[in-house]
Amino acid sequence: MTPAGAATPAPAATPAVEVTNLSVTYDSHPVLLGVSVQVGPGEVVGVVGPNGAGKSTLFRALVGLVPLTTGTVRLLGGPVERGRRWVAYLPQREALDWDFPVVVWDAVLMGRFPHLPWGRRPGAADRAVAARALEALGIADLRDRHIGELSGGQQQRVLLARALAQEARVLLLDEPFIGVDAATEATILALLPRLRAEGRTVLVVDHDLVRVRETYDRVLLLNQRLVAAGPPAAVLTEELLRATYAGRLAPLEAMVGAEGTEGGP
Amino acid sequence: MSVLQELAAALGYAFVRQALLAAVVVGTVCAVMGSFLLVRRWALLGDAISHAVLPGVAIAFLLGWPYVVGALVTGLLTALGIGAVERHTRLKQDAAMGLLFITAFALGLAIISRIRSPVDLFHVLFGNVLAVSRGDLVLTAVSGAVVVGTIALLYKELLLWAFDPVMAESVGLPVRRLHYLMLLLTSLTIVAALQAVGIVLVVAMLIAPPATAAMFSDRLHRLILGAVLVGVLTAVTGFWLAYVFDIASGATMVLVGAGFFALAALFAPRRGVVVRALRRRQAAAQARLDDYLKALFAEEAEAPTPVAALAARVHDAPAAATAVVRQLARLGLVTETPHGVQLTATGRRAAAQRVRTHRLWERFLVDRAGMPWDQVHQAADRLEHVAPRRLTEELARTVGPQATDPHGAPIPTAEGEVARPAEEHLLSELQPEQEGTVTRVEDEDPDVLRLLEATGLVPGRRVRLVRPEPDGVRVAVGDGEIAIPRRVARSVYVMPGR
Numbered sequence A: 001m002t003p004a005g006a007a008t009p010a011p012a013a014t015p016a017v018e019v020t021n022l023s024v025t026y027d028s029h030p031v032l033l034g035v036s037v038q039v040g041p042g043e044v045v046g047v048v049g050p051n052g053a054g055k056s057t058l059f060r061a062l063v064g065l066v067p068l069t070t071g072t073v074r075l076l077g078g079p080v081e082r083g084r085r086w087v088a089y090l091p092q093r094e095a096l097d098w099d100f101p102v103v104v105w106d107a108v109l110m111g112r113f114p115h116l117p118w119g120r121r122p123g124a125a126d127r128a129v130a131a132r133a134l135e136a137l138g139i140a141d142l143r144d145r146h147i148g149e150l151s152g153g154q155q156q157r158v159l160l161a162r163a164l165a166q167e168a169r170v171l172l173l174d175e176p177f178i179g180v181d182a183a184t185e186a187t188i189l190a191l192l193p194r195l196r197a198e199g200r201t202v203l204v205v206d207h208d209l210v211r212v213r214e215t216y217d218r219v220l221l222l223n224q225r226l227v228a229a230g231p232p233a234a235v236l237t238e239e240l241l242r243a244t245y246a247g248r249l250a251p252l253e254a255m256v257g258a259e260g261t262e263g264g265p
Numbered sequence B: 001m002s003v004l005q006e007l008a009a010a011l012g013y014a015f016v017r018q019a020l021l022a023a024v025v026v027g028t029v030c031a032v033m034g035s036f037l038l039v040r041r042w043a044l045l046g047d048a049i050s051h052a053v054l055p056g057v058a059i060a061f062l063l064g065w066p067y068v069v070g071a072l073v074t075g076l077l078t079a080l081g082i083g084a085v086e087r088h089t090r091l092k093q094d095a096a097m098g099l100l101f102i103t104a105f106a107l108g109l110a111i112i113s114r115i116r117s118p119v120d121l122f123h124v125l126f127g128n129v130l131a132v133s134r135g136d137l138v139l140t141a142v143s144g145a146v147v148v149g150t151i152a153l154l155y156k157e158l159l160l161w162a163f164d165p166v167m168a169e170s171v172g173l174p175v176r177r178l179h180y181l182m183l184l185l186t187s188l189t190i191v192a193a194l195q196a197v198g199i200v201l202v203v204a205m206l207i208a209p210p211a212t213a214a215m216f217s218d219r220l221h222r223l224i225l226g227a228v229l230v231g232v233l234t235a236v237t238g239f240w241l242a243y244v245f246d247i248a249s250g251a252t253m254v255l256v257g258a259g260f261f262a263l264a265a266l267f268a269p270r271r272g273v274v275v276r277a278l279r280r281r282q283a284a285a286q287a288r289l290d291d292y293l294k295a296l297f298a299e300e301a302e303a304p305t306p307v308a309a310l311a312a313r314v315h316d317a318p319a320a321a322t323a324v325v326r327q328l329a330r331l332g333l334v335t336e337t338p339h340g341v342q343l344t345a346t347g348r349r350a351a352a353q354r355v356r357t358h359r360l361w362e363r364f365l366v367d368r369a370g371m372p373w374d375q376v377h378q379a380a381d382r383l384e385h386v387a388p389r390r391l392t393e394e395l396a397r398t399v400g401p402q403a404t405d406p407h408g409a410p411i412p413t414a415e416g417e418v419a420r421p422a423e424e425h426l427l428s429e430l431q432p433e434q435e436g437t438v439t440r441v442e443d444e445d446p447d448v449l450r451l452l453e454a455t456g457l458v459p460g461r462r463v464r465l466v467r468p469e470p471d472g473v474r475v476a477v478g479d480g481e482i483a484i485p486r487r488v489a490r491s492v493y494v495m496p497g498r
Helices: A055-062 A080-086 A104-114 A124-136 A152-165 A182-197 A210-213 A238-243 A250-260 B005-011 B014-039 B043-061 B068-090 B093-115 B121-126 B136-152 B154-165 B165-170 B175-214 B222-247 B249-267 B273-299 B306-313 B318-330 B345-367 B378-385 B391-399 B445-457
Strands: A016-025 A031-039 A044-048 A070-075 A086-088 A171-176 A201-207 A218-223 A223-228 B334-337 B340-343 B435-441 B463-470 B471-479 B480-485 B492-497
Touching: A016 A055, A016 B249, A031 A055, A031 A070, A031 A218, A031 B249, A044 A182, A055 A070, A055 A086, A055 A171, A070 A080, A080 A086, A086 A210, A086 B165, A086 B334, A104 A124, A104 A152, A104 B154, A124 A152, A124 B334, A152 A182, A152 B492, A182 A201, A182 A210, A218 A238, A223 A238, B005 B222, B014 B043, B014 B136, B014 B154, B014 B175, B014 B222, B043 B068, B043 B121, B043 B340, B068 B093, B068 B121, B068 B175, B068 B306, B093 B121, B121 B175, B136 B154, B136 B175, B154 B165, B154 B222, B154 B378, B165 B175, B175 B222, B175 B249, B222 B249, B273 B318, B273 B340, B273 B378, B306 B318, B306 B340, B318 B334, B334 B445, B340 B345, B345 B378, B345 B391
Parallel strands: A031 A223, A044 A201, A044 A218, A086 A171, A171 A201
Antiparallel strands: A016 A031, A016 A070, A218 A223, B334 B340, B435 B463, B435 B492, B463 B471, B471 B480
16 A cells, blocks of 8 residues: 555645534534644545544544534545535444435436436446446446445445545545455545556544554544644654543554554653 | 226216326326335435425415416425424424425315315325316416426436445535425425325325335336336236225225336345245255255265264264255255265265365465464355355455465365375374374364463374373473363374484
8 A cells, every 4th residue: 555654745736625613513522623724635634532522523523414513524635515516425234224215226327316416317428437437336246236234335335336436525434344355445545556557635533553553654643622633653653642532442453552652651 | 898898988978088098197106206215215205295285286376276286385385394403402303304305285274174175085195096177187287297398307417426425526516405395305206296195195205116116126217217117017907906896996096006116126136035035945955955965075084884873973963964964965965875975976076176175265264364273164165155156266266376374284276186195193092202283173162272372282293102191191381281172182193203
């Protein structure tokens, strides 16, 4: 994959995602507090933090699914309303009704819907884009299968294929590696450099610190506040991880211990 | 006069033709709308709205308005009310709906009973398709056309809204407005169906045909087309039953609809209860045959295996074993002799295949999945029966060239050949000071396997019998000596020699 030390592309003139002083509150419980971050085109960014740190909320705020208490979000240099159809938000797999009567092809073709005017059906060009997306994820042979018959990894690939069909310029992947097989993990990991090369922006919630270290250009450590942001080697230090996982150290120590963090005690 | 002639004669009456047409329209509209209610899991909402239509009909009559208007207004108010109750109280949605629609329904009953209206309460509640007037038919057709037309026009948006509301909202579809549009269309559908099936029973017409079609369809548009087919068939059959036997038409339609659903739920080719049960039974029977083949194969006997011994090996009752053996014999896989059972050449090849699959799974589970070797036998037993047969050779490629399973037993080749070790003794039968190499161990008992692993008595290790002891043997493995219980020593096979 990517060498961890590879030069991180500096956020370009117009960041793909631009969050300024973002706070989100659910039922008067703060979930995100004063988060500011910019992510440029072609950046593949890992989002790391404990459960309840607001990682999913950050993604939901980026596509306008939750009201912002303070702050602003800009997508592709414009307001959310203008940029959101170029953003693919992939929630955790369980969020979808997999019994719904659609086959793989139908689900992937839905990626084209945001670009079609009301009442217009997908045309030949849309079907070609969707077909390429199926190929890219290696699920062309599952085209006519009902989505409920697929394995967890195959379902994840369907969602990614849908994001490719959407030609999304920003992809928000919420724990895409949970409950998938090794082949799917490899497919997703192989897809990331391709997306980077195409200038797309990818944010991935990921709990596996080893993979985080090897995979992402930049890492956001999040726990309500943005604890740190930077290249993995600079950010994945024991000190910063402790600050991120404050009060939830037991699982962290196991992780840190297992892989031997640089900058350890 | 035969029933057919009676029906043909009935078609001569204008009111019958009108009623039939109304039934067809109602069947279609309910099926289309109901498909969305079904997949969006809104069935209860449809029920709530339909009940809440009653006070609207009553009030409209009081004010001298067309009852459609009243029905629509209350239907919508209920839909909005449910949302409000849900947002502002701690009641769950089903409780909120239940409370609201029964209250509205009671209000409607109160009004109608007080004003002694010409509105026939029975017809509003339970429908009478035979009483459909020309005006009613026009109303039904127009509301139906609006519902079906809107859904056809916005099919793409509604599909996304129904399947993945989160994506719909995140890419900027106005999901709230779509939500209320669908509530409006649901109210309109109920109005269209009011005369034919009545407000109490309409939910059955909304849900039964789509639920029936769902047993057969993997895609929403097919589900809708199937639901329309079933819905029209239901409405028309219900109509004729109502006409011929003089029964309330709403009741006959619902009963027919439920009947179709029951048939589909039982006999649908992939999802039907009967087919699934048959398939399970078939799989269980096949698994049993496989187990017998493997057991016979493991006996490796030139002589026939007595049925009782075979039964003991597969943990089956002797009587049951006799039946299975008879079946295997019919399939030409074994021959029965007075002394027992023996594999035929075909049977031996089939058995070798099953054993190959089992041992490859064990290999895979240990080498690739990292499972401890004491657990893989049971896991492989399940996997070999549920995994498709063609996976076997895929597995063989994945685990690479392997002569034996993790317990040392040889893996038969794809052609059914199996290498037999030249000479094998049970560890318990070695002579004192005799040495040898562990070739394989029995794989069924996890306790024994854990013990063997702990003592190092695994395939490939050198072992020397020190001396027999009262309840077992003392052996030298590696640098140490250890006492092994007899039961465990009888699970280890050794090839003697230096």
